[in-house]
Amino acid sequence: xxxxxxxxxxxxxxxxxxxxxxxxxxxxxxxxxxxxxxxxxxxxxxxxxxxxx
Amino acid sequence: xxxxxxxxxxxxxxxxxxxxxxxxxxxxxxxxxxxxxxxxxxxxxxxxxxxxxxxxxxxxxxxxxxxxxxxxxxxxxxxxxxxxxxxxxxxxxxxxxxxxxxxxxxxxxxxxxxxxxxxxxxxxxxxxxxxxxxxxxxxxxxxxxxxxxxxxxxxxxxxxxxxxxxxxxxxxxxxxxxxxxxxxxxxxxxxxxxxxxxxxxxxxxxxxxxxxxxxxxxxxxxxxxxxxxxxxxxxxxxxxxxxxxxxxxxxxxxxxxxxxxxxxxxxxxxxxxxxxxxxxxxxxxxxxxxxxxxxxxxxxxxxxxxxxxxxxxxxxx
Numbered sequence: 001x002x003x004x005x006x007x008x009x010x011x012x013x014x015x016x017x018x019x020x021x022x023x024x025x026x027x028x029x030x031x032x033x034x035x036x037x038x039x040x041x042x043x044x045x046x047x048x049x050x051x052x053x
Numbered sequence: 054x055x056x057x058x059x060x061x062x063x064x065x066x067x068x069x070x071x072x073x074x075x076x077x078x079x080x081x082x083x084x085x086x087x088x089x090x091x092x093x094x095x096x097x098x099x100x101x102x103x104x105x106x107x108x109x110x111x112x113x114x115x116x117x118x119x120x121x122x123x124x125x126x127x128x129x130x131x132x133x134x135x136x137x138x139x140x141x142x143x144x145x146x147x148x149x150x151x152x153x154x155x156x157x158x159x160x161x162x163x164x165x166x167x168x169x170x171x172x173x174x175x176x177x178x179x180x181x182x183x184x185x186x187x188x189x190x191x192x193x194x195x196x197x198x199x200x201x202x203x204x205x206x207x208x209x210x211x212x213x214x215x216x217x218x219x220x221x222x223x224x225x226x227x228x229x230x231x232x233x234x235x236x237x238x239x240x241x242x243x244x245x246x247x248x249x250x251x252x253x254x255x256x257x258x259x260x261x262x263x264x265x266x267x268x269x270x271x272x273x274x275x276x277x278x279x280x281x282x283x284x285x286x287x288x289x290x291x292x293x294x295x296x297x298x299x300x301x302x303x304x305x306x307x308x309x310x311x312x313x314x315x316x317x318x319x320x321x322x323x324x325x326x327x328x329x330x331x332x333x334x335x336x337x338x339x340x341x342x343x344x345x346x347x348x349x350x351x352x353x354x355x356x357x358x359x360x361x362x363x364x365x366x367x368x369x370x
Contacts, residue, residue: 002066009069020106024169027102 067146074140075123075151076116076158083343084115084211090347091215091230094293094354099170099219107170107218111211114162114178118185118207120155124148125190129256135249166218174217181210198261205238206231212347225370226293233288233346236281240274240313241339247271247316248329248336271317278313282306285346290369293350295357301349305342312338 034045088111092104099107123130123141131142140146159182167175189204209231216227246253246262247270253260261270285306289299312335324332356363 002068006066006069020109021165023102024106027100031100 067140067150071140071145072154075120075146075154076113077119077123078116080119080208081112081115084208085112086344087230087234087347088211088215088218090351090354091212091227092218093215093351094212094226094230095216095219095224097219103169104218107166107174108215110162110166110169111178111214111218113158114166114182115211117155117158117162118182120151120158121182121186122190124151124155125186126194127151129195129258132256133249133252135252170218171221173221174214177210177214177217181207181214184210195258198259198264200259201242202239205235205242208238209234226291229284229288229291229293230347230350232284233281234343236277236284237339237343239277240281240309241336241343243270243274243277244316244332244336244339247324247332267321271319275310275313275317278309282310287369288350290367292368292370293353294368295353295366296364297356298349298353301345305345308338309335309342 085108089108092099092108123139126136127139127141127148130136130139136142141148141151159179163175163179163182166178185204185207189200189207193200193204212230212234213223213227216224216230243261246260247267250260250262250267254263257263261273285302288294289302294302312331315331316335319331
């Protein structure tokens with residue numbers, strides 16, 4: 001009984017965390033942040049000097 | 054067939070409320086409030102979702118620091134009457150569970166704050182947790198009567214974290230908010246120590262009341278309250294202050310000064326006679342004092358945004 005209640009709470013907290021990360025991602029994307037980073041290949045648009053052009 | 058052993062094991066498991074208590078929710082409330090005011094008073098604006106998510110990280114980080122403090126101090130918490138009911142000394146949670154819980158939450162809150170807001174704010178949160186756990190709990194608390202004077206910095210960082218969430222740095226105003234909490238902490242805790250002295254003596258925590266006696270503590274309370282009042286008045290003429298702040302700040306500081314002066318004029322026999330009535334009243338008032346100062350800084354900020362130049366006010370810096 002007690003374990004079930006604890007697990008239910010953990011589930012709710014994890015759900016809230018996922019929702020929070022999702023919402024922050026949406027806000028950051030809609031305010032112009034790019035969702036990319038270094039991935040072993042050179043991306044010209046990520047180079048600081050190219051960004052300013 | 055009912056598995057009695059399984060039922061027994063389950064009964065010994067901590068409840069969610071026990072873990073919540075480890076986070077020191079009362080302290081967390083003050084931390085979140087002052088961090089929120091720091092964020093609100095900052096000159097840059099933050100999207101409400103980012104602000105809420107960042108403040109949640111600060112709350113969890115503060116809770117993690119509280120849990121780690123309870124893990125480290127569980128031996129003295131057991132001795133002190135005020136803290137003997139906490140989850141570890143009362144046997145509801147064991148030390149290892151508290152250590153793992155606090156560590157995971159600390160790491161999670163720092164990383165998420167870095168991703169949600171910026172890495173300067175995350176570094177400041179990490180430093181605050183480190184300061185509270187290592188500098189205050191592990192080192193100063195059991196060594197010197199200056200424990201809460203220096204250790205008080207840990208509780209003073211939250212408005213600076215709030216400010217850095219918005220600005221990514223430090224400003225004169227955020228330092229003033231830091232100083233307000235920093236100077237408030239000694240008279241607040243020494244007033245508590247006056248009527249909780251037996252607890253600290255029993256646990257051999259070198260509070261000023263234990264090492265230097267009650268008279269010295271009473272003198273120090275009034276001295277720190279005078280410095281605090283001067284600082285609170287200086288803030289009235291900074292970017293944070295204004296006419297509303299001034300109107301609230303003056304009576305609050307007069308009240309705190311009168312209370313501290315009453316404490317200074319009293320002696321042990323008089324205090325014991327009425328069960329530390331004045332000391333207890335001043336202690337409660339000091340909590341209200343801090344909430345009111347930060348509350349009015351918040352209101353003043355909202356006023357300035359809604360009605361620019363709503364009232365002429367001399368600003369020195």
